[in-house]
Structures are given as C-alpha cells and as structure tokens.
Amino acid sequence: MKVKVEFKHVSKAFQIHTKQFEKLLSLFSLRRRKENKVFMAVNDVSFTVYEGETIGIVGLNGSGKSTISNMLSQVIKPTEGEIYIDGQPSLIAISAGLNNNLSGMDNIKLKCMMHGLKDDEIERVTPDIIDFADLGDYINQPVKNYSSGMRSRLGFAISIHTDPDILVIDEALSVGDSTFANKCLIKLDEFKKKGKTIFFISHSSSQMKTFCDRVMWINYGEMKEFGSKVEVLNKYGRYTRWFNELAESEKKKYKKEMLQKQYANREIAKKGNENSSIISVGKGIGLFIPLILFGALMLFGY
Numbered sequence: 001m002k003v004k005v006e007f008k009h010v011s012k013a014f015q016i017h018t019k020q021f022e023k024l025l026s027l028f029s030l031r032r033r034k035e036n037k038v039f040m041a042v043n044d045v046s047f048t049v050y051e052g053e054t055i056g057i058v059g060l061n062g063s064g065k066s067t068i069s070n071m072l073s074q075v076i077k078p079t080e081g082e083i084y085i086d087g088q089p090s091l092i093a094i095s096a097g098l099n100n101n102l103s104g105m106d107n108i109k110l111k112c113m114m115h116g117l118k119d120d121e122i123e124r125v126t127p128d129i130i131d132f133a134d135l136g137d138y139i140n141q142p143v144k145n146y147s148s149g150m151r152s153r154l155g156f157a158i159s160i161h162t163d164p165d166i167l168v169i170d171e172a173l174s175v176g177d178s179t180f181a182n183k184c185l186i187k188l189d190e191f192k193k194k195g196k197t198i199f200f201i202s203h204s205s206s207q208m209k210t211f212c213d214r215v216m217w218i219n220y221g222e223m224k225e226f227g228s229k230v231e232v233l234n235k236y237g238r239y240t241r242w243f244n245e246l247a248e249s250e251k252k253k254y255k256k257e258m259l260q261k262q263y264a265n266r267e268i269a270k271k272g273n274e275n276s277s278i279i280s281v282g283k284g285i286g287l288f289i290p291l292i293l294f295g296a297l298m299l300f301g302y
C-alpha cells in the first residue's frame with residue numbers, strides 16, 4: 001500500500017509569553033525576568049497512514065488534535081521531527097482558511113485559487129459549491145456575519161469540490177445541523193470510494209465507528225493509542241468515563257499534573273524549526289503562493 005502521510009517523531013512547542021505586567025516590572029529590575037514558558041502541544045508523535053485510509057483522531061479538549069491537523073494541512077510547521085505528505089491536503093475546520101471580511105462568493109474564488117484551480121474550473125465548480133453550502137442570499141454577505149454552522153457549510157462545500165488528495169476535517173461536522181452532517185457524510189463516502197485519504201477529528205464516537213478505518217487517541221500531546229477503531233474507541237470511552245466520574249477537585253488536580261508534564265522540554269522550542277522538515281510531494285501549496293497573492297489583489301480591487 002502507498003504511504004500518503006508519515007509523521008516521524010513530530011513535536012510542536014509553543015512559547016507561552018509571560019504577562020505584560022511582569023515584563024514591565026523586569027524592565028525596571030523590580031522582579032527578575034522570567035523566561036517564557038515552553039508548552040509541548042504535541043510531543044514525539046509518529047505514525048504512517050496509507051492511501052485510501054480514513055483515520056479518526058480523538059482526545060479530550062486541548063489534547064493536541066487541531067495542532068496535528070494544522071501540521072497535516074501545512075498551516076503550521078513542526079518544531080521537531082519530519083512530516084512526509086504525498087499530495088495536496090485540504091483542511092476543513094470551523095473557520096479554517098476563510099477570510100472574514102470577504103463574502104462567501106469571494107471566499108469561494110480565493111480558496112479555489114489556493115487549491116490551484118484554473119479560472120474555467122472555478123467557474124464550473126462555483127454553482128455546485130453554492131448549491132451544496134445552501135446559504136441563500138448570505139453567499140454574498142461577509143463571512144464575519146455567518147454563524148459557525150454557516151462557516152462550516154461553506155468551508156466543507158469548498159474543500160470537497162476542490163478535489164484534494166487528502167482531506168483533514170477538524171470538528172467541522174459538529175457545528176452543522178444533522179441534515180447537513182448527513183449530506184457531508186454521504187459526500188465523504190464518495191470521496192473515500194475514490195481512494196482518497198481522510199483525517200477525521202470529532203467528539204462523536206458513532207460517526208467515527210461508522211466512518212473510520214483506524215483511530216488515533218491523542219492524550220495531552222502524546223499518542224496514547226493508534227489502531228483498530230473498535231479497540232481504541234473502547235479504551236478511550238473507558239478513559240473518558242473514568243475522567244468524568246472524578247470529583248471536580250480531582251479532575252483539576254489530574255489536569256494540572258498532566259499539563260505540568262507538557263511544560264517539561266524547554267530545549268526543543270529553543271531550537272525553533274531547525275530540526276524539522278516537511279517533505280511534500282505532489283501539488284505543494286508553495287506553488288500557489290504567487291497565485292494567492294495575485295487573487296487577493298484582484299479581490300480587493302487593486
């Protein structure tokens with residue numbers, strides 16, 4: 001089977017800045033300057049995904065799922081490790097890639113250009129996108145006036161019609177109504193049958209069970225399990241039940257201890273992106289940067 005995505009010892013660290021007030025005090029030497037904290041949102045994650053697989057990603061809030069999806073879609077770079085991606089990924093997250101100040105219609109043009117579609121292709125798919133998103137007159141309104149469900153509809157409609165090789169869906173179905181979610185699942189099934197690769201982040205175990213081939217469980221930045229969807233979802237289910245049954249004070253204590261561990265490795269973030277690489281074969285998004293700039297200038301009427 002052909003490898004589509006590979007993460008090798010991938011980590012993502014964020015600098016957590018000290019408070020402005022503390023910075024000010026340190027300027028006047030009233031308090032010794034504290035070093036910025038380093039938070040390991042994703043820590044040493046490795047996995048291989050093959051062509052045609054649908055991978056579910058589960059985990060508690062703040063466990064690192066979106067950080068992984070953003071690295072998969074090349075929105076952010078890892079701090080350490082190597083990412084191999086064969087093809088062009090497209091991220092569908094609640095607000096990913098949509099420009100708030102532009103109308104739905106202009107966002108369609110811009111995102112299609114970003115995915116490398118030519119003018120005639122954009123003209124051909126635009127009516128299908130409008131029809132799928134089903135936003136009525138709002139399609140000509142700025143996206144900042146949309147509800148989260150409407151954003152998700154537009155984002156999903158655009159991504160699915162640009163025919164990406166790899167689809168990364170970050171909780172985008174959870175905000176829409178059930179009719180729209182079912183419509184999306186039918187479309188995703190068609191996408192799956194074409195042999196495309198899908199990453200599916202969701203808090204819905206039932207959607208994962210029907211839709212995914214394998215499931216990955218991310219826990220406080222680390223990969224806890226990756227394998228058969230039934231086994232992983234059962235283990236994750238037991239864990240969430242255990243967690244939910246804890247008293248509020250015990251929950252807080254547990255979370256604090258786990259988060260404390262994520263602050264451990266300061267050296268990695270200091271290295272910046274020097275020790276990381278993204279190997280992207282196929283249609284790299286970098287090729288489209290001049291097009292994106294050109295498109296943005298056209299849309300703003302320069």
Ligand SMILES: Nc1ncnc2c1ncn2[C@@H]1O[C@H](COP(=O)(O)OP(=O)(O)OP(=O)(O)O)[C@@H](O)[C@H]1O
Binds near residue numbers: 039061063
């Ligand atoms: N730019 C950033 N700067 C600092 N910390 C960040 C940044 N982005 C994410 N984090 C932190 O990294 C951790 C992982 O965040 P992430 O959004 O990946 O979690 P998640 O599993 O997608 O959560 P949720 O289920 O709530 O969407 C969180 O603790 C978050 O606060």
